[in-house]
Amino acid sequence: FELLFERFLNPERVSMPDFDVDFCMERRDEVIDYVARTYGRDRVSQIITYGSMAAKAVVRDVGRVLGHPYGFVDRIAKLIPFELGMTLEKALTDSEDLRKTYESDEEVKALIDLAMSLEGLTRNAGKHAGGVVIAPSDLTDFCPLYCEAGGDNLVTQYDKDDVEAVGLVKFDFLGLRTLTIIDWALETINAERAKSEETPIDISLIPLNDPKTYELLKSCQTTAVFQLESRGMKDLIKRLRPDCFEDIIALVALFRPGPLQSGMVDDYINVKHGKQKAEYPHPILEPILKPTNGVIVYQEQVMKIAQDMAGYTLGGADLLRRAMGKKKPEEMAKQREIFVSGSTALGIDERISGYIFDLMEKFAGYGFNKSHSAAYALVSYQTAWLKTHFPSAFMAAVLSSDMDKTDKVVVFIEECRQMRLEVRPPDINRSTFRFRAESDQSIQYGLGAIKGVGESAIREILDEREKNGAFSDLKDLCRRIDTRKANRRVLEAMIRGGALDSFHPNRAQHLAELTDALKAAEQHGLMAETGQFDLFGLSDIPEPPQAGSVAPVVESWTEDERLAQEKLTLGLYLTGHPITRHEAAITPFITDRLGPLAERHDRSGMPEMGYGRRQETRVVVAGLIVELRMKQNKNGKRMAFLTLDDRTGRIEVALFSEAYERLREYIVKDQLVVVEGALSWDDFAGQLRLSADNLMRIGEARARFAKRLQIRWTEAAPAWVNTLKDTLEPYRGGECPIFIERHLDSARAVVQLGEPWRVLPKEALLTRLSEQYGEESVRLRFD
DSSP states (O other), rough: OOOOOOGOOOOOOOOOEEEEEEEGGGGHHHHHHHHHHHOOOOEEEEEEEEEEEOHHHHHHHHHHHTTHHHHHHHHHTTTOOEEEEEEEHHHHOHHHHHHHHHOOOOHHHHHHHHHHHHOHHHHHEEEEEEEEEESHHHHGTTTEEOTTTTTTTTTEOOOOHHHHHHOOOOEEEEEEEEHHHHHHHHHHHHHHHHHOOOOOOOGSOOOOOOOOHHHHHTTTTOTTTTTTSSSHHHHHHHHOOSSSSHHHHHHHOOOOOHHHHHHHHHHHHHHTTTOOOOOOSSTTHHHHHHGTTTTBBBHHHHHHHHHHHOOOHHHHHHHHHHHHHTTTHHHHHHHHHHHHHHHHTOOOHHHEEEEEEEEHHHTTTBBHHHHHHHHHHHHHHHHHHHHHHOOOHHHHHHHTTTOOOOHHHHHHHHHHTTTEEHHHOOOTTTTTSSSSEEEEEEEEEOOSSEEEEOHHHHHHHHHHHHOOOOOOSSHHHHHHTTTSSSSSSHHHHHHTTTTTTOSSSOHHHHHHHHHHHHHHHHHHHHHHHHHSSSSSSSSOOOOOOOSSSOOOOOOOHHHHHHHHHHHHHHHSSOSOOOOOOGGHHHHHTTSSSHHHHHTSSSSSGSOOEEEEEEOOOEEEEEEEEEEEEHHHOTTTEEEEEEEEOOSSSSEEEEHHHHHHHHHHHGGTTOOOOOOOOEEETTTTEEEEEEEEEEEEHHHHHHHHOEEEEEEEOOOOOOOHHHHHHHHHHEEEEEOOOOOEEEEEESSSEEEEOOGGGEEEOOHHHHHHHHHHHHHGGGEEEEO
16 A cells, blocks of 8 residues: 555654554553563553643532532533633633623622633643553663552653653554444454354454445445544545545545645545546656656655655655745755755656655645544444444444433444444343344344443343343342342333343333332342251252242333433433324424435435525424534524434434524423424535424413314213313414314314413313314314
């Protein structure tokens, strides 16, 4: 791939290079230990870091010292936007809520003013995530050392910059989650292949030209694919449509602000797809720039041009590359003279060589290290290949690697659904600690992803299951495990998350039985310790007697309650969706479900309007707000971007400043809403986008769109009228008219009640009318 060792190290280089090596997260510590043993523990140490008081942290620290209640301080800290490099001064500008609180509350003002005077000061010493120093002799010859509290390992008192300044070489040994994912996925895949006596997969030997892998990339199904999963990267992939490994290397290098804003990316894509022709100012450039469609993308290309056109050594070319990056005028003038004279000596016209030098200088600032890009591109390709050919094993490994981060788990489970992979609920008799691929099309939820359940408790349960087989019921489970490790809190979390549904699906009943089950287990443990199961303690231990009273039969939770408990313990809705029970109610007035709507209104089906947008279509949709992003426009006004989910698909909803201010009470995560707005295809973002004019709760939408409430009257009893009057009275004052349909043997009549009897057609009213007159006699009409 035309990588140059001289880009890393050469005789003419003055400063030491960066040594960045990524390892599997699980075995990184082994590498550091190996280095210490090999080079001597008195010559190897990790590097100190100095933690400073950032915006949120300094507010919490000051609040604690001033003796404010935790809730008071936490409320203020949460008003500070979560952004890299955020300061209190910037937070007061960006966060309207924080600014209003600061201006209106004297205690808040005093706290923030004091915090601003301390912001940025060094707070504590820590340890660099991956930095390791290897010295030629004892470390104390070069720098003072520090032993962290409770730590066995030494760290330098100099930080990473000072370590390099005194001449020591810093190595970054980083734990890369993706390498762990690949390792876990291969472990699962090769265990299955071993059963059928197939050759194990060696990830280093997979072909780099697999057509199915490139189809996956071109379809932008790159969630969980290393380096290629962000929204912006997916947009770039959609435009570039990679079909070879060089394209993946280029993707990693080009997806940075400089290249994206300079026009380099457009040139690369247009040449690739035949929309423009690559230009080479001199034939020498063609073999160097052809792999990148005539565009200077990599630093190595700058070095190669200098070598081939002007006779530079690769060491000298590296110095040229560094000079171009620093853009020092006197150094650039010197290098231009060397380049032009070298080119002239090789018979190249001075005008052409000057033009090429200017071209190199322009793009050198955007150039990326190809060695870095190629290494990352290889890992990107490997993860894409695994996702293509072994989707369940790969996604199980991905889910396991981030199972303590609920937001990530939610995204990956949604990706599994898009991939037609079934994610089965946690099961006390089938699940392991991590997510596990059960078949090519299914993944078993990991017990380690249940909130409030620690690893030691899970290991206790799994070890007992491994030794003595599956658990038969709740009492058997409590009796066989150490309830000091897997205590009531752990078992309650497992019940709420559905892990005990294989005993029976009534989770409320499990919770009701838990107290007695734990008492019986405790009694069994005491009797086992003393051997007092019979008069002489000689017989084998039988089943313990039933302890306490039998738990009463408890009604199962409603679907809403079951889903709410799942959300509490799993962080997501796994076995259903809150919108399901409202489907019949919303179907009459929504345009369509999100999945079919997206298929019908793709880019090809929407006529052009110009400026990257297509004709808008008025729609009404419903769904759950699963993601929420706030932004400020150029005028400092706030706007919101919601991700709406209805189980069939997802769509981004934009609320611009006017709509945001009017509808902000509805913008709450995990709330069901109905959205009215304009649907259009945004070519720039490469996706459908809905600009909202109105947001409503489902009950409000029913009232908004209902044309009439129709009640069929079949009885002749006069009391019917008074009963109806009493039922309607609390709901008067709405816009929905009521029509009474009277049926007799020989005639039929329809009567509309007067204007004062227009109602709000709430769920409670419809339920009560259905109970009184029969469900088939009450209809809310939208036509």
